């Protein structure tokens with residue numbers, strides 16, 4: 047790993063990569079151990095260089111957006127984490143005023159605000175999802191009846207052979223909380239999203255309503271990664287099954303099944319990744335025993 051760190055420092059500079067970074071600082075769970083190497087490329091070409099360096103050295107790397115759907119294991123990991131944080135440009139697409147182009151690290155709430163100011167509607171659903179565009183593409187993030195696939199136009203993707211391709215919706219293979227980025231070692235660099243015109247005040251009213259609903263129903267005062275499990279079937283909700291199985295408030299160490307929204311596991315303070323994974327196992331086993339449904343993880347465990 048030292049050789050990789052040296053090569054990264056040479057390309058990115060010592061201020062943009064270092065060893066032993068606690069991942070609790072970069073994940074909304076605020077839990078987990080240390081990345082062997084943490085790199086924060088300043089732009090797309092540095093990101094491509096960082097990935098190439100890891101690949102050449104045969105080192106496992108993990109592309110991190112906002113860390114709002116990710117749990118890192120405790121202790122020292124052997125993973126190089128490459129953050130997209132700085133790839134956060136947001137602009138109108140040069141050839142279409144109803145399209146926004148954003149870097150993979152752009153936050154969904156910033157894209158939603160940019161769109162609102164320009165009178166561009168269709169992204170309100172995402173204004174309260176605390177992730178980056180890259181993470182949202184990987185997860186096909188969605189809420190309030192909308193999802194990324196509904197607004198997706200195209201994405202620039204780094205594929206295995208090291209080339210960058212612009213791909214459209216069908217190649218993204220979107221389905222519920224899934225895209226091709228989950229199946230292949232692809233990295234999203236940027237994407238263009240489609241919008242429709244509307245009055246900024248009307249857009250703001252819809253965003254405010256969504257944020258209010260989320261505030262009322264989600265334990266936003268505690269670190270979490272949102273819903274831990276996928277919906278097992280359309281109109282079947284993991285949170286309802288978990289609540290019906292009497293698991294609300296169940297704890298392991300500092301991890302707790304939220305009393306406000308039982309699909310969330312919250313870090314009540316000092317939860318380790320082991321606490322969270324043990325609680326996840328208890329929830330899955332209990333729900334399976336009592337209902338026959340095996341809940342599938344929505345969050346990514348590194």
Ligand SMILES: Cc1cc2nc3c(=O)[nH]c(=O)nc-3n(C[C@H](O)[C@H](O)[C@H](O)COP(=O)(O)OP(=O)(O)OC[C@H]3O[C@@H](n4cnc5c(N)ncnc54)[C@H](O)[C@@H]3O)c2cc1C
Nearest residue numbers: 111112113114115177178180181182184187188189234272
């Ligand atoms: C309070 C709260 C509420 C939430 N509500 C919702 C919700 O309503 N709907 C919803 O869908 N989700 C929700 N989430 C989950 C999460 O915000 C989304 O899944 C989000 O899209 C993840 O983005 P991220 O940048 O944080 O991804 P990360 O956690 O950084 O990464 C998630 C996965 O995406 C991969 N990834 C990240 N960037 C890229 C890239 N550029 N190219 C390829 N792969 C990449 C990572 O390697 C990882 O596998 C919520 C989370 C929290 C904490």
